[in-house]
Amino acid sequence: MKIAPKNVVSLTYDLYVDQDGTETLVESATQEQPLTFLFGAGQMLPKFEENLSTLSTGDAYDFQLSAADAYGEYDDEAVANLPKEMFDGTDVPEIGSILPLQDNNGNRFQGQVVSVAEDAIIVDLNHPMAGQELHFKGNILNVRPATEEELSHGHAHGADGHHAH
Structure with missing residues (x-):
């Protein structure tokens, strides 16, 4: 089946990302634990979906996304100084740790x-992969129509359309 909006x-x-001139594997999804998503629902990077849009079940793919895509x-401006009082009564976070944050509008993000x-505490709010070109290689395992429930929820419920319990 060909990939199209409203398909899972x-x-x-x-x-892979380029680290000091060497392409380094940073993340994987396997056949046992695939990435399953509702195509066209805005959960994935738009250019990622665009590169998959011509593929069907069983196809292999290999493409790169520029940092901008x-x-x-x-x-450099996306750095925040958080007053130490915010961490009153808790341990001061260590350098390199990831903090779950929330802005005044309730949007969650990490720094x-x-x-x-x-x-x-000085926190970098850039995505950990900001400024990096991403290189994806993989295979399309399955394409199926989304269920009504998945469409109403706006996300996939797993490879077979059911929530894992």
Whole structure:
């Protein structure tokens, strides 16, 4: 079956990024644990879906996304100073740790602690893969029509259309 909006796609992938001139595997989805998603529902990077849009069950793929088409260019301005009082009563986070954050509108996102000053925690709000070209290789395992429930929920319920219990 060919991939189209309102279809559920299950696929394997290996994601490579360039680290110091060497292509390094950073993430995978296997046949045992595939990535399953509702195509066209806005859950995936738009250019990722665009590259898959001509494929069918059983097809292999291999494509690259520029940083601009993936998680954006690295933004030097996307760094926040969080007052240490925010962590009152809890341990001050270590450099490199990932903090779950929320903005004034309730949007959730993550920031990585880059330094700890005397009165502030400096957090990098860029996506961990910002500024990187992504290289995806994989296979389309299955394409099926989404169920009514999946369409109403706006996401896939697994490779077979049911929630895992």
